[in-house]
Amino acid sequence: MKLSISSTTSRCIILPLLILYILLYPLLPAGSQFINKGGTVTVDPSPYFLLGSNLTVYCHVRECKRSYKISLDLNGVTVKDRKEVNCNLAKFYLPNVHMPQSFVVCKLRGVQSTKIVTGLDLHGGLPPDKPEDIICEVTRSSDFIGCLWKSGQKTYLPTTYNISVNRENGTQIYLDQIQNAEEIKIPRGIVDKTKKYQLIITAYNHFGVSQSNPFILCVKEIVIPETPHITNVEFENGSISAVLQWKTTDLSVHLKPYVRLCTYNSSWDVREETELSDTLIRVGDLTPLTEYEFQVRTCNSTFRVNHITVPSFTPGPTSSQRLPCSKWSSSVLARTPGKGPSQRLSVWRVFNSQQNVTVFWKPPPPQDYSGEVKQYNIFLASDQIKEVTCREASCHSSVLVPAAVQTLSISAVTSYGSSPPADVPLRHSGEVGPVLRQPAPAANGSAVYVSWSWPQTKSWSTSGGEVLLHYVVQWRSVPATKLWWQEVEKNQNSTSITGLTAGVRYNVSLFAVTTRGVTAPSSVLIYSKEQKPASGPNLTVLLHEAKRIQILWDELPVNQQRGFITSYTLYIQTLDSSNQALRGFPVEGS
Ligand SMILES: *[C@@H]1O[C@H](CO)[C@@H](O)[C@H](O)[C@H]1NC(C)=O
Ligand SMILES: *[C@@H]1O[C@H](CO)[C@@H](O)[C@H](O)[C@H]1NC(C)=O
Ligand SMILES: *[C@@H]1O[C@H](CO)[C@@H](O)[C@H](O)[C@H]1NC(C)=O
Ligand SMILES: *[C@@H]1O[C@H](CO)[C@@H](O)[C@H](O)[C@H]1NC(C)=O
Ligand SMILES: *[C@@H]1O[C@H](CO)[C@@H](O)[C@H](O)[C@H]1NC(C)=O
Ligand SMILES: *[C@@H]1O[C@H](CO)[C@@H](O)[C@H](O)[C@H]1NC(C)=O
Ligand SMILES: *[C@@H]1O[C@H](CO)[C@@H](O)[C@H](O)[C@H]1NC(C)=O
Ligand SMILES: *[C@@H]1O[C@H](CO)[C@@H](O)[C@H](O)[C@H]1NC(C)=O
Ligand SMILES: *[C@@H]1O[C@H](CO)[C@@H](O)[C@H](O)[C@H]1NC(C)=O
Ligand SMILES: *[C@@H]1O[C@H](CO)[C@@H](O)[C@H](O)[C@H]1NC(C)=O
Numbered sequence: 001m002k003l004s005i006s007s008t009t010s011r012c013i014i015l016p017l018l019i020l021y022i023l024l025y026p027l028l029p030a031g032s033q034f035i036n037k038g039g040t041v042t043v044d045p046s047p048y049f050l051l052g053s054n055l056t057v058y059c060h061v062r063e064c065k066r067s068y069k070i071s072l073d074l075n076g077v078t079v080k081d082r083k084e085v086n087c088n089l090a091k092f093y094l095p096n097v098h099m100p101q102s103f104v105v106c107k108l109r110g111v112q113s114t115k116i117v118t119g120l121d122l123h124g125g126l127p128p129d130k131p132e133d134i135i136c137e138v139t140r141s142s143d144f145i146g147c148l149w150k151s152g153q154k155t156y157l158p159t160t161y162n163i164s165v166n167r168e169n170g171t172q173i174y175l176d177q178i179q180n181a182e183e184i185k186i187p188r189g190i191v192d193k194t195k196k197y198q199l200i201i202t203a204y205n206h207f208g209v210s211q212s213n214p215f216i217l218c219v220k221e222i223v224i225p226e227t228p229h230i231t232n233v234e235f236e237n238g239s240i241s242a243v244l245q246w247k248t249t250d251l252s253v254h255l256k257p258y259v260r261l262c263t264y265n266s267s268w269d270v271r272e273e274t275e276l277s278d279t280l281i282r283v284g285d286l287t288p289l290t291e292y293e294f295q296v297r298t299c300n301s302t303f304r305v306n307h308i309t310v311p312s313f314t315p316g317p318t319s320s321q322r323l324p325c326s327k328w329s330s331s332v333l334a335r336t337p338g339k340g341p342s343q344r345l346s347v348w349r350v351f352n353s354q355q356n357v358t359v360f361w362k363p364p365p366p367q368d369y370s371g372e373v374k375q376y377n378i379f380l381a382s383d384q385i386k387e388v389t390c391r392e393a394s395c396h397s398s399v400l401v402p403a404a405v406q407t408l409s410i411s412a413v414t415s416y417g418s419s420p421p422a423d424v425p426l427r428h429s430g431e432v433g434p435v436l437r438q439p440a441p442a443a444n445g446s447a448v449y450v451s452w453s454w455p456q457t458k459s460w461s462t463s464g465g466e467v468l469l470h471y472v473v474q475w476r477s478v479p480a481t482k483l484w485w486q487e488v489e490k491n492q493n494s495t496s497i498t499g500l501t502a503g504v505r506y507n508v509s510l511f512a513v514t515t516r517g518v519t520a521p522s523s524v525l526i527y528s529k530e531q532k533p534a535s536g537p538n539l540t541v542l543l544h545e546a547k548r549i550q551i552l553w554d555e556l557p558v559n560q561q562r563g564f565i566t567s568y569t570l571y572i573q574t575l576d577s578s579n580q581a582l583r584g585f586p587v588e589g590s
């Protein structure tokens with residue numbers, strides 16, 4: 001017992017030590033801390049270097065140890081290009097250093113162990129670019145003039161900007177300094193609002209100095225409208241547009257508002273939208289169920305500037321070329337509501353009997369609504385509603401329609417609203433409709449092109465108030481199974497019906513739907529592609545006399561014909577001879 005306890009304790013003491021050692025060791029080179037100052041590292045030309053420079057690093061160790069070799073790690077990788085000057089000093093070449101932040105660690109490598117001598121951080125950088133695109137702006141009520149500029153490419157090192165404001169005769173009246181920034185605020189009180197001043201920005205860092213072109217600062221030319229605020233966002237029902245209410249402390253009479261908006265990931269989209277009133281703007285074309293960020297700014301529409309008549313969102317370099325626009329307001333976040341379907345459904349019907357009607361409809365296109373279709377409502381006579389759920393690409397339901405009822409309608413119900421009801425035409429107009437022409441099968445065997453024309457006598461302009469609404473092309477396989485249909489716009493006179501199966505006979509019918517009702521159909525039987533019959537007909541011998549037999553055969557079932565039968569061939573064989581074809585018959589006989 002005792003032994004086991006003591007052995008656990010000792011393991012517990014040794015373990016943390018080992019872990020500490022392992023943990024500490026690789027951490028040491030990071031930064032410029034080192035365990036014992038066993039020497040120095042120097043860099044030629046300097047640990048602050050221009051990116052892309054060739055550096056020479058000297059590693060100088062205090063104690064000369066024969067069994068150890070001086071080595072250098074750059075960012076954890078041993079430097080190969082090394083020259084030993086003597087046993088205290090080694091020289092390392094680092095060509096073309098492009099890393100802005102690096103560190104070198106000087107080590108003594110022995111056979112048994114490695115000792116860290118010292119380390120050093122290296123800072124690469126670039127001289128500053130000339131500050132460009134200076135803009136200064138002030139609102140009527142502000143105590144500060146805000147100036148912005150573009151600092152150009154990244155320097156990687158602290159870069160200071162001296163901002164000086166000078167009188168026209170060159171006397172400096174103001175100097176301020178800011179580091180790593182692209183904007184500064186200048187007290188308005190230092191300048192006379194009618195006089196012109198020069199603003200000069202000087203950028204400098206370890207590698208150089210760069211001065212901007214002078215910017216002419218004249219307060220009365222840089223006044224911009226006050227920053228407006230969005231006070232309310234409302235979405236209009238159904239249509240995906242928002243109404244923003246905004247306000248400003250300026251007189252808003254001559255201020256034109258602009259809106260910019262973005263969604264979570266996107267960049268700003270600047271829009272000039274419909275103004276509903278002085279303080280209301282409608283923003284259209286939004287996506288349902290999306291979080292938007294809105295901002296508003298105003299531009300002074302009475303302000304006259306040479307050559308520029310519309311606001312420029314990329315202001316020029318001097319104050320006289322910009323249009324006075326306020327800063328963008330702070331953002332307001334709002335989520336658009338869902339959208340109900342806006343288009344009526346495509347509907348059709350087939351009579352099973354005088355009063356029993358199967359109604360067909362297609363689900364609304366997914367881009368027309370958000371959420372899910374919960375159900376379809378079929379509005380029957382006297383406020384009766386039949387609710388149907390359907391998840392198919394084509395839906396149907398049979399309903400009993402009293403003779404007096406002339407239309408019923410169908411609407412899709414989603415979580416965010418219902419589609420406008422689509423009327424199912426029940427009435428027959430009792431008229432002759434357009435006539436289908438001979439259909440043309442497509443080469444791929446799964447589609448047929450159908451076209452039609454109206455009888456010469458039919459003229460729409462003279463048919464007393466009757467209006468053509470659209471056409472319906474309906475097709476179903478023979479023998480009758482499923483029904484398909486397609487609505488065709490009234491200005492069309494042809495369509496392709498697709499998704500057909502080769503070897504299947506279809507009955508294609510065309511109807512015209514008018515305000516008076518549905519015309520009588522024009523029908524045609526088609527194959528998208530004819531195939532060989534699946535079998536031969538069964539035949540029976542009715543009469544067998546000397547030199548004469550009478551035979552009868554059944555017509556093949558349609559699904560075995562797989563094409564239009566054009567002729568039968570009768571084969572006859574005597575028992576003592578080989579097959580002999582007699583002749584072909586036209587299809588009429590059976
Ligand atoms: C760095 O040294 C290479 C040769 O090793 C030379 O070609 C190059 O010009 C040098 N680069 C600079 C910036 O001095
Ligand atoms: C920037 O301004 C400071 C005084 O605030 C001055 O000492 C320094 O020389 C200026 N630098 C340049 C590059 O003009
Ligand atoms: C520049 O003008 C100001 C006032 O207008 C004056 O006080 C100053 O002496 C002038 N400086 C020079 C160098 O002329
Ligand atoms: C919003 O709905 C109301 C009734 O609920 C309706 O009167 C109004 O026209 C609808 N507005 C829009 C823009 O659809
Ligand atoms: C944001 O963008 C990333 C990548 O571009 C994408 O994976 C992500 O789904 C987007 N998020 C939203 C909310 O659009
Ligand atoms: C708009 O510009 C005109 C002409 O410069 C100026 O008189 C007016 O005060 C400005 N309005 C605002 C709100 O800044
Ligand atoms: C209407 O006819 C269809 C097909 O013939 C049949 O399935 C359905 O039960 C009938 N509906 C009613 C309400 O009689
Ligand atoms: C067959 O051709 C028609 C018309 O050329 C086309 O609409 C249809 O998509 C095609 N079908 C296939 C499966 O390629
Ligand atoms: C179909 O309409 C086109 C013009 O849209 C016309 O040129 C063509 O003659 C029409 N065909 C028939 C069969 O009416
Ligand atoms: C084809 O369909 C029409 C319309 O439903 C129908 O009147 C006609 O009898 C059908 N023809 C055949 C051969 O089934």
Ligand SMILES: *[C@@H]1O[C@H](CO)[C@@H](O)[C@H](O)[C@H]1NC(C)=O
Pocket residue numbers: 535536537538554556557560
């Ligand atoms: C021929 O007769 C057989 C047996 O009665 C029957 O199974 C088969 O379906 C018939 N074939 C055709 C094409 O009528």
